[in-house]
Amino acid sequence: MHETLLPREFDGGRLRRMHTRDHAAFQAYRSLPELGRYQGWSPMSDAEALEFIEEVQRAPLFTPGQWLQLAIAEPESDALVGDIGIYLSEDGTSGEVGFTLHPRAQGRGVASRAVCEAVRLLFAATSITSVLGITDERNLPSIRLLERIGFTFVECRQVVFRGEPCTERVYALARNDG
Helix, strand or coil, X not given: XXXXXXXXXXXXXXXXXXXXXXHHHHHHHHCCHHHHCCCCCCCCCHHHHHHHHHXXXXXXXXXXXXXXXXXXXXXXXXXXXXXXXXXXXXXXXXXXXXXXXXXXXXXXXXXXXXXXXXHHHHHHHCCCCEEEEEEECCCXXXXXXXXXXXXXXXXXXXXXXXXXXXXXXXXXXXXXXX
């Protein structure tokens, strides 16, 4: 049933399943230290990246307690320029999004529109009441993106990330706000 929900077009891009043909592009941006600095993922070997893509390519959508990466692709060429992680809580009442965009695709609103489309997808396909966006307080571009598209600041959390203390900012968007 959920497979008919993808791909999803938006102004300047497309959300779709990842494909093995995305491997080189995925590795190109996921290996950039500046993109991984605030992310929960670490760079992968080529073999690990290919295995990861194969797993998310066939994984079911919206499995409670599981993250799933969707591709952000250019509309004309379908070339991968980033990815969005979507998560459905264990109890199915809330979702979460995380996003990564290649620097060459940044600054044009692609990430904002892709995150908006991912949120619409979560609300359309599930009964969640809200979507969270959680980011390191030093990640100002992500904070600005979440605020620009209507997420509301909820709280700061003191956490340890990669062995160092940091402050996470938690944002939420309620179903009736999106």
